[in-house]
Amino acid sequence: MFKIAVDAMGGDNAPEAIVQGIEIARDSLPNVEFLLYGQTDKVLPLIQDDTRISVMQADDVIAMADEPVKSVRSRKQSSLVLAANAVKSGQADALFSAGNTGALLAAGIFLVGRIKGISRPALMTVLPAMAGDHDSFVMMDVGANAENRATHLYEYGILGSFYAKEILGYSTPRVGLLNNGGEEDKGDAVHKEAHQLLKSGSAAGFINFIGNVESREILQGPADVVVADGFSGNATLKAIEGTALSLMKMIKQTIMNAGVIGKLGGAMLKPALKQVAGRLDPEQYGGAVVLGVKAPVVKTHGASGPEAVAGTMRQINTMLETQLIEKVETFVSAHKDDLAARETEE
Structure with missing residues (x-):
């Protein structure tokens, strides 16, 4: 069973479009569990069927206009940071957000972590x-x-x-x-x-x-x-x-x-x-x-509706099923000397 950590509060239409999209995706992805991080009083009432959907409280939200790196480093209880830390700790296999692009990039690099050799x-x-x-x-x-x-x-x-x-x-x-x-x-x-x-x-x-x-x-x-x-x-x-x-x-x-x-x-x-x-x-x-990071980290457009969110969940599922990240890590490990040599030559 794959687990996708979801920033339920990120995006122009969150949390409504996020929850609706997750429920659409859940019905077509029987091997996926969704971990939603957000303000429970706003997220829970939107869920029609909680099968394979869990909701964890996040007291804070990183807005679109917030400074990305500073927000990721200082706002530990934000929905995005909590979701990213779930991937870092192994509680989840992938990270999704429709929110602040820069913050998601920072969370992917600093929390999920860069693949060694990239x-x-x-x-x-x-x-x-x-x-x-x-x-x-x-x-x-x-x-x-x-x-x-x-x-x-x-x-x-x-x-x-x-x-x-x-x-x-x-x-x-x-x-x-x-x-x-x-x-x-x-x-x-x-x-x-x-x-x-x-x-x-x-x-x-x-x-x-x-x-x-x-x-x-x-x-x-x-x-x-x-x-x-x-x-x-x-x-x-x-x-x-x-x-x-x-x-x-x-x-x-x-x-x-x-x-x-x-x-x-x-x-x-x-x-x-x-x-x-x-x-x-x-x-x-x-x-x-x-x-280039250790797990699938995927961002959909801030204005995305439920169908776009569901489509991105299917995209993440494909990345997990094909073991894309593992194959990249294997290649980079096998050719680390070549990659290092090109870095040195430059």
């Missing part, structure tokens, strides 16, 4: 691919680290490949380095060095590196794993999300302003447009994962 855990998300061999791809880092060394990017290629293979089912994930051009000598010193490290890792058989990819082409599926420094990855992700929202709004406004004929045409196109909107909806691809 120098910089990162935030990974799954995005839709509009063309190519697969319908989605992995991208990391998308905001955990504003600055990176080349060896960090090399590690992201390895971590992302494990996720793409074990969770998405891609047999030989193609790894691309996000850069400002496809040529090998493009980018700053960090990205040039990262290119060479990824290339050498590919030659050693650790990853399948295909070279640089540009932000304008990543939605076309040239790579199954897109490696980025945290600043560029986050900026690219937000640009994609903003463009998708603006595009759908523009289409709707254009149809509504086109008169009767335009509205009739829009009505005929509505099913197709809903399908496109669904492909661009980040919630359908699960939560963002903190990769």
